[in-house]
Structure formats: C-alpha cells, structure tokens
Amino acid sequence: MHQSPDGPRHVAIIMDGNGRWATMRGRPRLFGHHAGARRVKEIVRKCPEIGVKYLTIFAFSTENWKRTQSEVAGLMKLFRRYIMRESRDLLAEGVRVRFIGDRIQLDPKLVKLMDELELLTSDNDKVNLTIALNYGGRDEVTRATRRLAHEVASGKLSPDDVDSECLARHLDTCFLPDPDLVIRTSGEARISNFLLWQSAYAEYEFVETLWPDFTAAEFERISARFGARERRFGAVPK
Numbered sequence: 001m002h003q004s005p006d007g008p009r010h011v012a013i014i015m016d017g018n019g020r021w022a023t024m025r026g027r028p029r030l031f032g033h034h035a036g037a038r039r040v041k042e043i044v045r046k047c048p049e050i051g052v053k054y055l056t057i058f059a060f061s062t063e064n065w066k067r068t069q070s071e072v073a074g075l076m077k078l079f080r081r082y083i084m085r086e087s088r089d090l091l092a093e094g095v096r097v098r099f100i101g102d103r104i105q106l107d108p109k110l111v112k113l114m115d116e117l118e119l120l121t122s123d124n125d126k127v128n129l130t131i132a133l134n135y136g137g138r139d140e141v142t143r144a145t146r147r148l149a150h151e152v153a154s155g156k157l158s159p160d161d162v163d164s165e166c167l168a169r170h171l172d173t174c175f176l177p178d179p180d181l182v183i184r185t186s187g188e189a190r191i192s193n194f195l196l197w198q199s200a201y202a203e204y205e206f207v208e209t210l211w212p213d214f215t216a217a218e219f220e221r222i223s224a225r226f227g228a229r230e231r232r233f234g235a236v237p238k
C-alpha cells in the first residue's frame with residue numbers, strides 16, 4: 001500500500017483529449033471516446049490504494065451539446081452502454097456512483113439507468129465515484145440559486161439565512177467535500193466550467209497526456225506530487 005496521509009482525499013478529473021487521440025490515429029472522434037471510457041476503471045481501482053476517497057470525473061459538459069449531432073448521440077449511447085456494462089463490477093468493487101449535472105435535458109432512458117446505478121451502489125463506500133454528466137458550474141449555481149429563490153418566496157427560508165454553507169447545500173455536490181486536486185489532461189490549461197464554486201482552493205495539475213493514454217501510474221505520480229504542496233487557504237505560511 002502506498003497510502004499517504006497527505007494525499008488528496010477528493011480528486012476531480014477533466015478527462016480531455018479523446019477527440020485528438022482518435023484524430024491522430026485517423027479514426028472518428030467516437031473511437032477516442034470509447035478508448036477514454038475504458039481508462040476510467042483503472043483510475044477508479046487505483047483510488048483506495050492511494051487514499052483517494054472521492055473521485056469526480058467530467059464526462060459531458062453543458063456546452064458539449066454544441067458538438068455535432070452524431071457525436072452527441074454517440075456519447076449518450078456510450079454513457080448508456082457504460083452503465084449497463086459496468087454496473088455489476090462497480091457494485092462488486094465497492095464503488096458508490098453518483099451523478100451531478102442537470103438531468104432534465106437527458107434522455108429518460110439514460111436518466112433511469114443513472115438512477116438505478118445510484119440506488120444499486122448506495123451502500124458502497126470504498127470509493128465515491130461522481131460522474132458529471134450534462135454538468136456546468138454556472139448552470140449548477142444558477143439552478144441552486146433558483147431553488148433558493150423558490151424557498152424564500154414560499155417562506156421556507158429567510159433571505160438572511162442564505163450564506164455560503166446554505167448555497168453549498170443546494171448544489172449538486174452537496175454530498176461531496178471540496179476537491180483537493182483537479183487534474184486536466186490533454187495540455188489545455190483551463191477549467192471549462194467544471195466545479196467552479198467547489199474548486200476555490202483546489203490545487204491544479206495540467207498534464208499533456210491525452211485522456212485515453214492516462215494511466216494509473218501517472219495518476220499515482222500526480223497524487224504523490226500533491227502531498228508535497230503547501231496549501232495555505234489564504235493564511236500566512238506556517
């Protein structure tokens with residue numbers, strides 16, 4: 001076991017670079033998405049060994065609808081198949097799966113599979129895998145604010161009780177601690193609307209590797225680097 005007490009407890013990953021990985025091989029973008037999906041298992045399996053209790057992965061953003069209809073449809077089909085294919089292993093391996101993002105715009109067949117997987121794995125607690133699907137940080141804060149406004153309008157909540165804890169409880173991530181480390185693959189150094197509120201004090205690692213090439217060994221190396229960083233949270237160094 002390489003478990004480190006200083007390692008990140010919650011790692012969030014922007015799994016980027018599937019399209020470029022496929023294009024480099026002269027293949028359609030969806031080929032890259034399938035290869036990317038196959039990477040997830042190895043990373044999830046590594047988590048308990050390195051002390052990562054929460055893993056959150058960005059699968060589809062609220063902006064990804066702008067892609068071609070065929071890419072979007074292919075991704076949605078991939079998500080359905082992924083859940084059907086992986087449910088049994090996730091359950092057996094102690095993974096608790098939850099989804100964040102707006103489900104309203106998703107195909108009801110997919111939403112049903114997501115709900116079923118959440119229920120099926122709800123007693124697991126070895127690793128908490130959260131999949132961000134039709135997720136956008138601004139969209140999430142907007143939806144939370146709308147719910148707060150309704151609660152205030154109906155008299156359930158006083159405006160003076162709206163503080164940062166209250167807002168955090170209304171986010172999709174209300175069951176998650178804030179991420180300690182956010183990794184983005186593929187060399188892009190931006191957050192693309194991922195966990196905007198929650199990452200206020202996260203450490204970031206941007207790596208060149210395209211997501212379908214990302215290995216558990218690289219994941220472990222990056223997590224180990226995290227242990228050496230000094231997190232100050234706005235205070236003076238000790």
Ligand code: IPE
Nearest residue numbers: 015016017018019020021059
């Ligand atoms: C990330 O890979 C997966 C999704 C956004 C669904 P991309 O599809 O963005 O791959 P690149 O960035 O085009 O290489």
Ligand code: IPE
Nearest residue numbers: 014015016058059060061192
């Ligand atoms: C972010 O990647 C979303 C996911 C990984 C699901 P994108 O590839 O969509 O982000 P941009 O467009 O490069 O900012």
Ligand code: MG
Nearest residue numbers: 016017018019
């Ligand atoms: Mg991309």
